[in-house]
Amino acid sequence: MNTSSYFTIDVQEEVRAVLKTVLLLDRAYASAYVCRILRGDTGKFGLRKQNHQQLETFAELKDMSFSRLERLIRHLVKTQYLQIRDLRWGTLSIAEKGVEFLKKEAPFQVAPEELRPSWHEVQLEISLKEVRSQLARQAGKPLHEVFSNYTIQRLVETKPDTSLNVRNTAGCKHLSDAEAQQVADAVISIRKKMERDKIDGTYRRIYSNYHRRAKAMHLEGKTPAEIAEALNVQLSKVHEILSDLHRAGQVDLTQWIEQQLDQSELHRGTEYFKQAGSPRLKEAHEVLGMDYDKLHLCRAYVTRVEEEQAEYAVAS
The missing domain is CATH 1.10.10.10 (Winged helix-like DNA-binding domain superfamily/Winged helix DNA-binding domain)
Structure with missing residues (x-):
């Protein structure tokens, strides 16, 4: 080459x-x-x-x-x-x-x-393979009888977000409406993430080398200070990286964030991001005067809390 x-x-x-x-x-x-x-x-x-x-x-x-x-x-x-x-x-x-x-x-x-695949192609392919495995287990049949790897490729490319459009995809015509809807739900989920990524690039960034290494070290139990030393970056950079991973659902830092900020800072920061039309840090810094690393954590905390509230509303 x-x-x-x-x-x-x-x-x-x-x-x-x-x-x-x-x-x-x-x-x-x-x-x-x-x-x-x-x-x-x-x-x-x-x-x-x-x-x-x-x-x-x-x-x-x-x-x-x-x-x-x-x-x-x-x-x-x-x-x-x-x-x-x-x-x-x-x-x-x-x-x-x-x-x-x-x-x-x-x-x-x-x-x-x-x-090289984009982050959303990787994520959608993983999700569709999980759906295929689940459908195969339920039906007691091998994976390729649910749909082939090429069908997954076509679904990733076309991203059909209704059961009808899924069933109109070659290799999916035999799926029931309920099965096709599971495929469509995976597509809808990734489309929502793509829209969010257009705003702040969270999902795009988590596939960087720094983010992958930081995630692995965090899951091994290393502290942010230890991660910063291993990556040879400032501690504030590690806070930013971990915040990205948290917001993208790769790690859960809810309790850790609560321990890093005093209650008044957490309250001020989270209230701002709940009410702000834009989640951009520069605007938050100009309004609140808080450090960027703290603002990263507040924004990440709000995102996870809002996701949990949305899940609770659906479940109830």
Whole structure:
């Protein structure tokens, strides 16, 4: 993979390997299997046929992550170098543009973000897999009979938020209204988070390296001071990171926040965020004169309390 500019990267070699693999296979397979061949993965799931290990592209992209490789395949489908043969299972065949590329190769530029999923795609995929597992247990059937991985991919891309639209998705037509509504509810939940993220970027940030490391250390029982030392950042930065994780539901800091602030500060800060039309910290600082790290904690505390109140209202 060659870097050609700040905005795009050249994946000519990777594209050639993917297209050639799809062309050489004896029949159409789903993207996950193509990835396993290209990465030389003979472990948990094995190969469908032993002679697939003799393909000239076997393990050619062994250093490319599964996720990144699968995203490249999706991009090749979107740009019509590959095509989907079966809409339920997502099996692949090479398209005319793909054949032409192999005949006359050229640099293939792609934006880096095309090869990595967004936070909401990751979260929705996890939620949909949880729904699929639950439906499979209830029906006593294997996961793929509920819906396939490709169907999950399509649901993540289209985000249908009604049971009718879910059932109109290939691979979901057999679902009952109640089952389809469970899928739609997962989509609705992520859509709400996306709207909130547009305001303050909370969900986007929690996937940063700092946030992931801080979460792991917090769950190990380390104090904010210990986390700050390990990350080589100021304690106020750790408060900000933990507040993000708390607001996104990754950790629960309710009691800890109550211990960090005196009651008057907690009351002033939380009352402001309950009433303010905007949760932005700069405006809160100008009005209240409180430190930003304390304001981070107050805003996080209000968010969690409001979520608990909403859940209680629904339950009652």
